[in-house]
Amino acid sequence: MNKTIVEYTDVKRPRNMYPKLILSPSKGKACCAQNMEQIGGVEREENRAYCYRRCRACGYTVRHFLSAPPPDGPSGSWEDETSTLLKLVG
Numbered sequence: 001m002n003k004t005i006v007e008y009t010d011v012k013r014p015r016n017m018y019p020k021l022i023l024s025p026s027k028g029k030a031c032c033a034q035n036m037e038q039i040g041g042v043e044r045e046e047n048r049a050y051c052y053r054r055c056r057a058c059g060y061t062v063r064h065f066l067s068a069p070p071p072d073g074p075s076g077s078w079e080d081e082t083s084t085l086l087k088l089v090g
């Protein structure tokens with residue numbers, strides 16, 4: 001289940017209403033490679049970090065997944081700590 005604020009449409013005009021909604025054309029064009037800029041900050045979905053990138057020229061927007069975990073990300077996972085605590089209690 002992907003949670004995204006990007007709505008791809010070729011009917012409505014491109015619009016940036018971040019962080020609520022971004023209307024994007026369904027396809028990128030040649031302009032996008034040169035004009036992509038980051039919208040907002042880095043978001044997290046489960047273990048993946050991503051940010052929205054939007055083309056200044058045409059409004060094409062993608063979720064850009066970051067390959068490396070962010071430096072301030074939780075390194076030892078929260079689940080690990082929780083299960084350790086549960087074992088201690090049980």
Ligand SMILES: [Zn+2]
Pocket residue numbers: 028029030031032033035055056057058059060
């Ligand atoms: Zn573009």
